[in-house]
Amino acid sequence: MDIDYLEPTTVSEASELLNLHEGSKVVAGGTAVVLMMQQGLLLPEVLVSLRSIDGLSNVTASDDLITIGSAVTLQEIATSSLLLERTPSLARACELVGNVRVRNAATLGGNLAEGDYASDPPTVLAGLDATVVAGSERGERRIAARDLVTGFYETALERDEIITRIEVRSLEPNERAVYLKYVSRSSEDRPCVGVAARAKFSDEIVDDLSIVVGAVASSPQRFDDVEDQAFGAPLEADVIESLAGAYSRGISPLEDARGSAWYRKRMIRVFVRRALTGLVSNGAAGS
Numbered sequence: 001m002d003i004d005y006l007e008p009t010t011v012s013e014a015s016e017l018l019n020l021h022e023g024s025k026v027v028a029g030g031t032a033v034v035l036m037m038q039q040g041l042l043l044p045e046v047l048v049s050l051r052s053i054d055g056l057s058n059v060t061a062s063d064d065l066i067t068i069g070s071a072v073t074l075q076e077i078a079t080s081s082l083l084l085e086r087t088p089s090l091a092r093a094c095e096l097v098g099n100v101r102v103r104n105a106a107t108l109g110g111n112l113a114e115g116d117y118a119s120d121p122p123t124v125l126a127g128l129d130a131t132v133v134a135g136s137e138r139g140e141r142r143i144a145a146r147d148l149v150t151g152f153y154e155t156a157l158e159r160d161e162i163i164t165r166i167e168v169r170s171l172e173p174n175e176r177a178v179y180l181k182y183v184s185r186s187s188e189d190r191p192c193v194g195v196a197a198r199a200k201f202s203d204e205i206v207d208d209l210s211i212v213v214g215a216v217a218s219s220p221q222r223f224d225d226v227e228d229q230a231f232g233a234p235l236e237a238d239v240i241e242s243l244a245g246a247y248s249r250g251i252s253p254l255e256d257a258r259g260s261a262w263y264r265k266r267m268i269r270v271f272v273r274r275a276l277t278g279l280v281s282n283g284a285a286g287s
């Protein structure tokens, strides 16, 4: 079957093409789309490439807001000195994706739009309270990153919407963030469990905290009521243990080739504990 390959030059034009052609599909880096086409899982009649649209490949910063174009590759994020300094857990999560060949082609927008539960960046962005901006013929819409993935390979995006950029704020001087990825099969594998943790401290007292666990359910798991329990006190060992236990109990993990539900429950506890301990000890982006 012949596939039409179209290269619109604006977001609005791309959106119009998606509406015009029922069997159309957006393609950015192609690491997921091309693989699915090769496996016969996806048979698009029209591919709408984002390659010729200006402005999707830049990283910019003003004051404490960082804007990452959707076509910025995961390798560019992993190696950007700006991002390593201002949002190190995101850079680290991107560095841990697959291998360098994948990261060189894979884009942040494509990673988010794919809606794959076993991904790294969506977990971190949900914990950083990032915003995903989507464009279409109708204009722009802002979606909280934590609300983007709605189910297995399902997102809050409409069929004709294109992610144009991701907005994330810089960590404040009294704020630390880590991302821990646990792989159970090979170093290049997708996560069995991914944990993003971020905390803001005043004299070691927790002012703000987020904990997000990814790759264990259809979408990243974050429990506001559990996070709230840590506010106003130091992040001591018993508090960390209680938070790790609450996440482990609260999540009903899925089973796949990377681990059973039983195993994942235990790994959630271990990695939430390690992530929170990492926040207290050095606050570096974890491995």
Ligand SMILES: Cc1cc2nc3c(=O)[nH]c(=O)nc-3n(C[C@H](O)[C@H](O)[C@H](O)COP(=O)(O)OP(=O)(O)OC[C@H]3O[C@@H](n4cnc5c(N)ncnc54)[C@H](O)[C@@H]3O)c2cc1C
Pocket (backbone or CB within 6 Å): 025, 026, 027, 028, 029, 030, 031, 032, 033, 034, 035, 050, 070, 071, 096, 097, 098, 099, 102, 105, 106, 107, 108, 109, 110, 111, 112, 113, 114, 118, 119, 120, 121, 157, 161, 162, 163, 164, 188, 189, 190, 191
């Ligand atoms: C060998 C391998 C290992 C991997 N390991 C990991 C891993 O460890 N962790 C991890 O997180 N991921 C992993 N991935 C997944 C990889 O990160 C994604 O495939 C990639 O980020 C998708 O980006 P892309 O630009 O290639 O998207 P594409 O393949 O071009 O598109 C992916 C999906 O998003 C849609 N899309 C793309 N861009 C946009 C946009 N701007 N707006 C709206 N829709 C859009 C497409 O229509 C398609 O549905 C791995 C992939 C491979 C092949």
